[in-house]
Amino acid sequence: MLKVRVIPCLDVKDGRTVKGVQFVDLKDAGDPVSLARAYDSQGADELCFLDITASVEGRGAMLEVIERTADECFMPLTVGGGVRTPDDMVTMLRAGADKVAINTAAVIEPEIVSACARKVGRQAVVVAVDVRRSPESGDPKWGVYTHGGRRSAGIDAIEFIRNVVSLGAGEILLTSMDRDGTKEGYDLQLLQAARRVSSVPIIASGGAGNAEHMAQAIVVGGADAVLAASIFHFGEVSVSEAKKAIARAGAPVRLPRKETS
Amino acid sequence: MTRIAIVDYGSGNVRSVRKALERAALSGTGNVSTIVTDDPDELRSVDGIVLPGVGHYADCATALRNRSGLIEAIHEAVFTHGRPFMGICVGMQLLATFGEEDQITPGLDWISGSVGRLRPTPSHLPVPHMGWNTLITVNDHPVLAGLGDGPHVYFTHSYAMTPLEEQDIAARTDYGGSITAAIARGPLFGTQFHPEKSQAIGQRILANFLNWRPG
Numbered sequence: 001m002l003k004v005r006v007i008p009c010l011d012v013k014d015g016r017t018v019k020g021v022q023f024v025d026l027k028d029a030g031d032p033v034s035l036a037r038a039y040d041s042q043g044a045d046e047l048c049f050l051d052i053t054a055s056v057e058g059r060g061a062m063l064e065v066i067e068r069t070a071d072e073c074f075m076p077l078t079v080g081g082g083v084r085t086p087d088d089m090v091t092m093l094r095a096g097a098d099k100v101a102i103n104t105a106a107v108i109e110p111e112i113v114s115a116c117a118r119k120v121g122r123q124a125v126v127v128a129v130d131v132r133r134s135p136e137s138g139d140p141k142w143g144v145y146t147h148g149g150r151r152s153a154g155i156d157a158i159e160f161i162r163n164v165v166s167l168g169a170g171e172i173l174l175t176s177m178d179r180d181g182t183k184e185g186y187d188l189q190l191l192q193a194a195r196r197v198s199s200v201p202i203i204a205s206g207g208a209g210n211a212e213h214m215a216q217a218i219v220v221g222g223a224d225a226v227l228a229a230s231i232f233h234f235g236e237v238s239v240s241e242a243k244k245a246i247a248r249a250g251a252p253v254r255l256p257r258k259e260t261s
Numbered sequence: 262m263t264r265i266a267i268v269d270y271g272s273g274n275v276r277s278v279r280k281a282l283e284r285a286a287l288s289g290t291g292n293v294s295t296i297v298t299d300d301p302d303e304l305r306s307v308d309g310i311v312l313p314g315v316g317h318y319a320d321c322a323t324a325l326r327n328r329s330g331l332i333e334a335i336h337e338a339v340f341t342h343g344r345p346f347m348g349i350c351v352g353m354q355l356l357a358t359f360g361e362e363d364q365i366t367p368g369l370d371w372i373s374g375s376v377g378r379l380r381p382t383p384s385h386l387p388v389p390h391m392g393w394n395t396l397i398t399v400n401d402h403p404v405l406a407g408l409g410d411g412p413h414v415y416f417t418h419s420y421a422m423t424p425l426e427e428q429d430i431a432a433r434t435d436y437g438g439s440i441t442a443a444i445a446r447g448p449l450f451g452t453q454f455h456p457e458k459s460q461a462i463g464q465r466i467l468a469n470f471l472n473w474r475p476g
Binding site: 001002003004005040045067070071072074075076093094095096098099118119120121122123124170171198199200201202224225254 | 274275276277280281284315316317351385387388389390391392393394395413415416417418419435436455457458459460463464
């Protein structure tokens with residue numbers, strides 16, 4: 001049976017993790033590779049790196065982070081941030097990433113999703129969708145945002161998801177900008193609405209405050225995976241606590257197990 | 262010294278495969294060196310061959326065929342000299358007779374079968390089949406030895422191989438139906454999942470491959 005995935009996310013700028021990280025037994029918490037190693041040994045199912053660097057030099061640093069991580073963490077890696085073209089994707093994949101997330105480029109020109117899928121295979125193309133709730137009353141609606149949630153694209157998020165899935169997205173990384181950083185839990189209505197139109201896996205992002213929130217995203221929201229950053233980095237929730245909560249809620253998880261000889 | 266070639270035909274994550282093999286080699290006896298190559302002469306001289314592959318079936322098949330003498334060299338190493346071969350993901354699917362991704366594309370036809378789109382039941386299950394799933398060995402094989410109970414491996418694919426002969430299936434997994442997870446015939450072995458991304462279980466599989474001497 002396919003297992004629900006728990007995915008720690010690292011924000012990286014100029015090759016260093018940016019969100020404050022407090023990890024016991026970690027010599028250099030600013031080094032994304034050290035952090036990746038820690039999550040690897042905790043039994044994380046995947047890792048996600050989001051590059052928030054603006055400069056060209058910083059991009060090179062990100063590639064080096066991917067290479068160093070892939071050289072010693074033999075687990076799935078997703079990389080996002082600043083990816084514009086199919087060739088950008090190839091560069092990331094050759095460095096050791098397994099999946100590459102595109103965001104702004106897919107909003108500006110959705111057909112880029114098709115070009116990427118044709119070039120690297122649908123399974124490697126993640127479309128990162130940042131959304132905010134529209135203020136109208138009645139049934140909830142969400143709009144697509146770019147530039148780290150600051151700029152409205154004027155597009156309905158659910159329609160956008162339907163569109164990019166039909167164009168070749170292999171996975172949706174769905175972030176509620178309303179919930180991001182609030183620790184109030186994922187936007188379950190958003191996840192449910194996306195689930196109804198998406199035939200590809202959905203990663204829930206934005207709002208995790210505890211392990212129960214993650215379980216809810218799976219069993220109520222219908223997500224296939226949960227992503228979180230700071231609550232993992234600050235040790236508020238461990239990967240295994242998250243998995244145990246998801247298992248208690250009745251969804252299948254991969255619990256760490258020693259290999260037999 | 263055991264020399265293992267990872268075939269670089271412009272498709273697939275050769276770097277991850279190489280690093281994972283090098284790490285797996287540390288757990289075994291004997292020296293292992295890896296090379297990344299598309300040179301037919303080198304491929305004829307190595308002790309084992311790994312064929313990775315991600316992306317579109319037709320693109321991978323074309324890339325392989327466009328490299329002069331490459332397929333012939335792999336064929337000679339495997340079928341004349343009995344060198345162990347491991348295909349990973351599309352690198353495994355290429356062993357089939359044909360693939361059905363968008364169009365019918367001839368494969369190598371070294372293991373009779375076809376590669377078709379996943380159609381899980383119930384139909385609302387997402388495709389790609391993405392994540393960790395349980396590997397179920399159906400025919401014991403040295404490469405799958407010692408994995409313990411209910412090992413998990415990492416899958417990410419929308420198409421899967423269906424061998425014509427049931428006995429060519431070494432392992433399967435369940436995702437709204439049975440999916441071929443590993444195939445084996447003589448010196449040929451292939452995985453639909455990614456051993457290079459499957460943490461400790463993947464490491465064990467790669468170490469087993471390095472120690473495997475097809476009889």
